[in-house]
Amino acid sequence: MLAAPVTGTADAAPTAVTTQAHTPGRVKDDGDTVRHSWPGVYFEATVRGTGVGIVLKDSAADYDVQIDGATVATLVTPGDRTHWISGLQDRTHSVRLVKRNDTPWSTSTFGGFLAAPGGAVLARPAARARQIEFIGDSLTVGYGNLSTSRTCTGDQLRRTTNTDVSYGALTARRLNADYQVNAYSGLGMVRNYGGGSPDVAYRTYYDRALLNQPGDVWQNPGTWRPQVVVVHLGTNDFSTPVQAGEPWTPESLAAGYRAAYGDFLRKLRTRYGSNTVLVAVGAGQFAGHVEQVVKARNDAGDSRVRSWFLDSAGLDFLGCDWHYSAHDDRVIADRLTPYLASLPTGW
Structure with a gap:
């Protein structure tokens, strides 16, 4: 025992x-x-x-x-x-x-x-041949996914968040892949939840290993070469209305989001090379913008950028503050796993 x-x-x-x-x-x-x-x-x-x-x-x-x-x-x-x-x-x-x-x-x-x-x-376990990187916000973190209530105190949120049972971690383990979950709650591609912290966005932090150290840059030891990168950013950009004083209109926000998303995909392509498949996740009101970004990349000759629609059917959003529950993470993993397995990765 x-x-x-x-x-x-x-x-x-x-x-x-x-x-x-x-x-x-x-x-x-x-x-x-x-x-x-x-x-x-x-x-x-x-x-x-x-x-x-x-x-x-x-x-x-x-x-x-x-x-x-x-x-x-x-x-x-x-x-x-x-x-x-x-x-x-x-x-x-x-x-x-x-x-x-x-x-x-x-x-x-x-x-x-x-x-x-x-x-x-004993000797260090061998790395897995498959690698997947998940990029996102609180929905990718697994924010409050073990909660039994949508209303959570800060302490309840911390105790009931479990990235190890998030949809990304579940999907990777089902595919016998090593993975990174590079997700940051509250941040968007160009705009954060409620328009907060306007001087930063997700892309401010993406290159870091240590998030609370400005200017920090993670040094890839040469072993991280993901065959698939899944990007799920947009909920925080669009889920709250633009407030007075923000430098956005609904139209400029949509255009800025698409431009920044295209730049981010180009950055990932440069970083990981031509063989990595980049999967842009679309959901809700930003799904159409994601599809436009992917089409532009495809039209520019990059056929290994794909869009994947995250269907909310069957999700209960019973995690803290209406986030995915552990049940929802399993449902999403059930759908995402066969999709990633079908990609031209050589798996």
Whole structure:
């Protein structure tokens, strides 16, 4: 029987994190620790023995610890300590640590895995051949998707957000793909929810590893080469009416959105090359704009840009503040998985 996580002191310093743990996420590699900010970042390792230590420094985010495919502990704002999962059978175990929620104002630090006395952290698991990048806002984060009420306090929102059961994470796992969820709640392509923070938008942050550090740029170690990038941005641009004082009219907002979206797709094409399939998700009132952007890219000769309509039929929007529920994330993954599998990726 598994024991609850306990605080302990490592009996030996962990080796360099990226030599023992597999992660496709955007991390800053500092050797014995890695720092990260985006939601859904995960670390996988193989550990032999009766216990696993997880070295964390994080006062903002929550994490799930999964052993052999089952969640055995949720670490709520774990602080600066080593958390131990004890009482394991004395054998080899797969271990996965995953960040549940989005904390863009904070930097998270992971110091690696430890084995209980007599055990060992074994060779780093191999990366998956398939890779998918998901770009979006709170709907892609999994904002409040485990909530039992649409009305949530800030604390309830933090505890009930779980990117690991968002539609992106579910879709990627069904396709046996590594993934990144580079999503930021409240932001749009050119306009944010309610017209807030007009000096920034999603594209302000996209290049960063550490979201709260202006000017930061993630350095791709050369291992992140997604065959598919799914972009789901537009809800925050259009879901609230333009307010007095905003630099938009409905017409200029639509035109600005389409222009910025086209520029963003060109940026992704330059970054990832001609073989990556770029999937632009359209939903609700911005679906037509997405289709126009994709048509323009296709007419310019880029046939590997596709549009995918996210149908809201069958969704209950029972997450916090009328966001997708965990049920909705499963429904969307049911629809998105076969679509991505049908793309010309060589899978």
